[in-house]
Amino acid sequence: MICGFCGKEIDEARAGAACQKCPLGKSQCHLLKCPRCGYENPRTPSFFRRIAAWKNKSERGLQEESHEEYSSQ
Amino acid sequence: MQPAAEQPTNSQSEREAALDGPEVLLVGPPNVGKSALFNALTGSYVVVSNYPGTTIEVTRGRFELGDETYRLTDTPGTYGLLPVGEDERVTRLALMQGSPDLVVHVVDAKSLERMLPFSLQLSQLGLPLIVVVNMIDEAEDLALELDIDALRLWLGVPVVATAATKGRGVEELKRVIKDVHERGRLVEREPGHALSRVGSKDEGICERSGCPEPMRYFGDGSLALNDPKLGQAFEELMQLVRPLLSERAPLAATLLLQGDEDAPKMLPGGSESVLERASGLRESFAEEGEDPDVAVMRRYHDLARAWVSSHVKGTKETADSLSDKVHRLVVNPWTGIPVLLGVLYLGLYGFVGVFGAGTVVDFLEEDVFQRFVNPWVDGRLDALLPGDVGWRFWTRELIGGDYGLVPLGLTYAIGIVLPIVALFFLFFSVLEDSGYFPRLALLVDRVFKRIGLNGRAVIPIVLGFACDTMATLVTRVQESRRERIITTFLLALAVPCSAQYGVIVAVLVGRGAGMGGISLAFLAWALIVAVVFLVAGAVASRLVPGESPSFYMELPPMRMPRFSHVMIKTFARMKWYFFEILPIFLFASLLIWVGRLTGIFDLLVGAIAPIVGLLGLPDATSEVFLYGFFRRDFGAAGLFDLTGSGILDAGQVLIAAVTLTLFMPCVAQVLIMYRERGLRVTAIVIVMVISTAFSVGLMVRGVLSLIGGLP
Numbered sequence: 001m002i003c004g005f006c007g008k009e010i011d012e013a014r015a016g017a018a019c020q021k022c023p024l025g026k027s028q029c030h031l032l033k034c035p036r037c038g039y040e041n042p043r044t045p046s047f048f049r050r051i052a053a054w055k056n057k058s059e060r061g062l063q064e065e066s067h068e069e070y071s072s073q
Numbered sequence: 074m075q076p077a078a079e080q081p082t083n084s085q086s087e088r089e090a091a092l093d094g095p096e097v098l099l100v101g102p103p104n105v106g107k108s109a110l111f112n113a114l115t116g117s118y119v120v121v122s123n124y125p126g127t128t129i130e131v132t133r134g135r136f137e138l139g140d141e142t143y144r145l146t147d148t149p150g151t152y153g154l155l156p157v158g159e160d161e162r163v164t165r166l167a168l169m170q171g172s173p174d175l176v177v178h179v180v181d182a183k184s185l186e187r188m189l190p191f192s193l194q195l196s197q198l199g200l201p202l203i204v205v206v207n208m209i210d211e212a213e214d215l216a217l218e219l220d221i222d223a224l225r226l227w228l229g230v231p232v233v234a235t236a237a238t239k240g241r242g243v244e245e246l247k248r249v250i251k252d253v254h255e256r257g258r259l260v261e262r263e264p265g266h267a268l269s270r271v272g273s274k275d276e277g278i279c280e281r282s283g284c285p286e287p288m289r290y291f292g293d294g295s296l297a298l299n300d301p302k303l304g305q306a307f308e309e310l311m312q313l314v315r316p317l318l319s320e321r322a323p324l325a326a327t328l329l330l331q332g333d334e335d336a337p338k339m340l341p342g343g344s345e346s347v348l349e350r351a352s353g354l355r356e357s358f359a360e361e362g363e364d365p366d367v368a369v370m371r372r373y374h375d376l377a378r379a380w381v382s383s384h385v386k387g388t389k390e391t392a393d394s395l396s397d398k399v400h401r402l403v404v405n406p407w408t409g410i411p412v413l414l415g416v417l418y419l420g421l422y423g424f425v426g427v428f429g430a431g432t433v434v435d436f437l438e439e440d441v442f443q444r445f446v447n448p449w450v451d452g453r454l455d456a457l458l459p460g461d462v463g464w465r466f467w468t469r470e471l472i473g474g475d476y477g478l479v480p481l482g483l484t485y486a487i488g489i490v491l492p493i494v495a496l497f498f499l500f501f502s503v504l505e506d507s508g509y510f511p512r513l514a515l516l517v518d519r520v521f522k523r524i525g526l527n528g529r530a531v532i533p534i535v536l537g538f539a540c541d542t543m544a545t546l547v548t549r550v551q552e553s554r555r556e557r558i559i560t561t562f563l564l565a566l567a568v569p570c571s572a573q574y575g576v577i578v579a580v581l582v583g584r585g586a587g588m589g590g591i592s593l594a595f596l597a598w599a600l601i602v603a604v605v606f607l608v609a610g611a612v613a614s615r616l617v618p619g620e621s622p623s624f625y626m627e628l629p630p631m632r633m634p635r636f637s638h639v640m641i642k643t644f645a646r647m648k649w650y651f652f653e654i655l656p657i658f659l660f661a662s663l664l665i666w667v668g669r670l671t672g673i674f675d676l677l678v679g680a681i682a683p684i685v686g687l688l689g690l691p692d693a694t695s696e697v698f699l700y701g702f703f704r705r706d707f708g709a710a711g712l713f714d715l716t717g718s719g720i721l722d723a724g725q726v727l728i729a730a731v732t733l734t735l736f737m738p739c740v741a742q743v744l745i746m747y748r749e750r751g752l753r754v755t756a757i758v759i760v761m762v763i764s765t766a767f768s769v770g771l772m773v774r775g776v777l778s779l780i781g782g783l784p
Contacts, residue, residue, distance in 0.1 A: 005505075006103075007630070037103075039547075040546075042646050045648060
């Protein structure tokens with residue numbers, strides 16, 4: 001994810017770890033805190049994450065298919 | 074590969090720190106890919122913990138090279154050894170008081186001129202140092218040609234080019250880390266030769282051929298500044314400090330010369346004569362109107378600039394892109410402020426206020442809820458639970474009637490607040506994705522300094538326009554307690570949240586005569602709230618002790634907002650907001666129902682009525698203020714409802730809107746304030762907010778009486 005304030009890439013796994021000190025507790029909130037500038041970005045909803053994962057999977061599948069076709073030729 | 078999802082705890086971090094193995098410290102400015110390099114080296118294994126004695130979090134991990142396990146610490150981003158904020162202080166503490174076996178300085182290949190001054194400073198530490206020129210792929214994409222061998226020679230330390238996100242150069246870095254650790258402090262003797270150890274202290278590595286003027290190294294690898302006066306002062310301090318500190322003498326001498334407050338702690342007891350001499354040298358600079366701190370940093374920058382201009386090709390600026398032009402337009406105060414006002418007018422007033430709170434809310438609230446949903450619910454309830462007394466009546470009132478779950482909770486949440494918030498979030502996400510917010514921070518930095526804040530406060534203030542509760546949490550990004558208190562106070566007082574703002578605009582649009590297409594009542598409201606914000610900030614900055622730290626940040630490029638990003642962010646924020654407000658609005662309706670059932674509601678309304686009466690408002694407005702205690706937007710929605718019935722004139726609407734905007738923060742915000750700032754600060758803020766809100770309301774009433782109301 002790209003931070004909406006400083007424009008840099010946020011590693012979602014590490015940003016989540018940085019939320020451990022949050023007074024709201026360990027429950028997952030909808031925000032992802034940028035470790036660089038502190039801006040809180042909305043997390044991508046799971047629905048969109050699933051679509052992105054499905055799209056990536058489809059693209060990888062297509063690439064593998066075309067690679068196999070190329071190899072067989 | 075280590076597991077990536079371990080939960081960090083204090084005890085874990087302590088165990089981590091206690092592990093044997095060489096410690097490698099990753100340092101460098103923000104946004105140069107330190108985290109990516111950390112992940113590439115450790116395989117994402119992280120333990121996040123506070124740096125001892127501070128609230129700043131550092132990330133620790135480990136990786137193996139050969140038979141040895143190395144401990145890796147990723148420090149907060151910093152541009153130099155003299156700290157500006159607490160996070161930078163952590164990096165310096167780790168360098169000065171920690172005992173790293175190796176320092177890896179990560180720099181951005183695209184911005185060497187800004188990065189190399191810190192590399193030069195670090196070379197003074199007397200610790201084994203490796204410079205990593207990261208993002209080399211991005212530099213290549215920009216057709217920049219960097220002479221890495223020349224940089225290695227110039228700095229006198231190993232330099233490795235990497236593209237950490239792609240794993241490029243990481244294996245070479247590991248090899249160099251292993252070499253440097255096993256063979257001690259290493260420097261390049263000649264281009265193309267293997268790394269070799271520096272011998273005696275007298276072996277000045279840059280006194281040989283190929284060493285660029287105007288700098289030279291001492292035998293221990295430290296840097297002397299070839300400025301006649303600075304160099305002389307530095308060498309004099311070095312003579313005094315070297316017998317006391319062997320390896321860190323160059324660093325201590327530089328920091329003493331710069332007047333760093335922590336530098337004396339580096340010296341052993343009984344070093345008063347050294348401190349006196351350092352003070353004397355600084356005074357001699359001051360007598361000539363010079364600041365040795367600035368002079369040292371300027372010298373580093375001059376050296377870096379000279380090296381980059383002769384060794385980096387392709388740095389000449391190409392023709393201005395549209396992004397550059399827009400950037401200059403929005404950061405220059407002469408053009409930036411009109412642009413800001415234009416953005417606010419088109420986005421907040423036109424799009425969110427007039428279209429969202431006017432057209433869309435009119436449709437949803439009046440056409441959908443008032444005309445269809447509410448009458449249908451009432452009709453069904455009348456049929457199912459007939460009668461005007463007893464449990465049937467009260468059950469009907471709980472669900473329908475004037476204050477039930479549907480006409481109050483559901484109508485306010487879906488019919489009034491949600492459409493406004495949705496359009497606000499859409500507008501907000503467009504600005505966010507364009508890269509405008511950091512430029513806004515730069516633009517308002519000077520104004521914010523007058524109220525005890527700096528440009529960084531834009532983050533919580535801007536977020537406050539979305540939700541003040543969330544913004545109160547975000548005040549933690551600010552550097553000092555003073556700033557956090559002032560921002561918390563201003564958020565509670567004079568920053569309306571999106572729903573409250575939208576509803577108030579809807580209430581004020583068309584009230585009073587217009588001016589340039591904007592309703593006079595709205596202009597008056599915006600002006601009053603802005604003045605209260607600035608005056609309250611200025612007063613708070615004088616009452617809350619402390620100094621405002623300086624502000625700087627690296628600006629990302631301006632870019633065209635991406636449709637998919639904007640829609641996803643808007644949807645994410647809407648979803649969160651809706652699921653948060655709906656239960657609260659329904660709960661508030663339930664409380665009001667209980668209050669009416671027990672008579673407490675009427676009692677409270679009666680208690681508020683005299684105060685509301687002082688403001689020249691009818692008794693019915695008391696209910697709106699009572700709603701405001703639950704949530705700001707709930708109160709604003711109540712005002713919207715009330716103005717629809719036409720019992721308030723333009724002046725009364727303005728008084729109610731101003732007082733309600735400045736009035737009590739909502740329950741959630743109070744709770745977060747208490748958690749973040751403590752009971753004392755929260756109590757003071759609430760008293761200040763309520764008294765200011767009613768005082769300003771009374772003043773507005775007085776002024777309106779004098780001028781005979783709104784034209």
